[in-house]
Amino acid sequence: MKIAVISDMHGNNLAFETVLADIKQKAIEQTICLGDAIQGGPQPAEVAQNLRALNCPVVMGNADVWLLSGTETGDEGIPPERLKKMGEIRLWSLSQLTDADRAFIANFQPTITIPLEGNLKLLCFHGSPASFDDIILPAAPLEEFHKFLGTYSDQILTGGHTHAQQIRRNGDLFFFNPGSVGFAYSHYQSDGQFHADPWAEYAILTVENGQTSLEFRRIPFDVQELIRTYRESGRPFAEEAIAQYQK
Secondary structure: OEEEEEOOOOOOHHHHHHHHHHHHOOOOOEEEEOOOOOOOOOOHHHHHHHHHHHOOOEEOOHHHHHHHHOOOOOOOOOOHHHHHHHHHHHHHHHHHOOHHHHHHHHOOEOOEEEEOOOOOEEEEOOOOOOOOOOOOOOOOOHHHHHHHHHHHOOOEEEOOOOOOOEEEEEOOEEEEEOOOOOOOEOOOOOOOOOOEOOEEEEEEEEEEOOEEEEEEEEEEOOHHHHHHHHHHHOOOOHHHHHHOOOO
């Protein structure tokens, strides 16, 4: 079985369609989305339309809940000015969506389990199986990693949220993060010098005849086209988002 695992499109349909085109070349049997699909970028309606057409299982992410409810669930100490901007972007995103789009997002699931071979399963979530707000970074200490995932060592695990591609052993199996389709970036950047990456990330998990393989994919997209899309979209604070792609 060959599974494409996508996550964190964040309203960037240009990157999403780049990944979808790549998936079509890979004989994928199943696609799974790990959440944070719609909110943030300049194309929330287009992402919703493509994701609905894909008809794949979708996990509920923290940004999905924020979009629908306006409630910030994480305890990340977001400054009031940034929270205000996030609220304006959220309202704009909602204005682009239909009632059917909103109902579609509301049906995203906290976790999803995909049967593989024999008794082997793939457990899919956003942050951790317990909460979409949990943060599992590649450099997380072993004790912290086990706190989030140690009791699920009888399954292959996949989660998003951190926009950081990684694989890490968990018992005899492993956890992996496919990275971000719509907003990839490095966590190791100097303060005040944040830069988003000009590519879309996802992963392909293959399990067949007792063999398992994992491929991380990075597919470049047209950054200038994304910048043009931001400027024509009407999304609030578009120039601030654009600046993240300009060195």
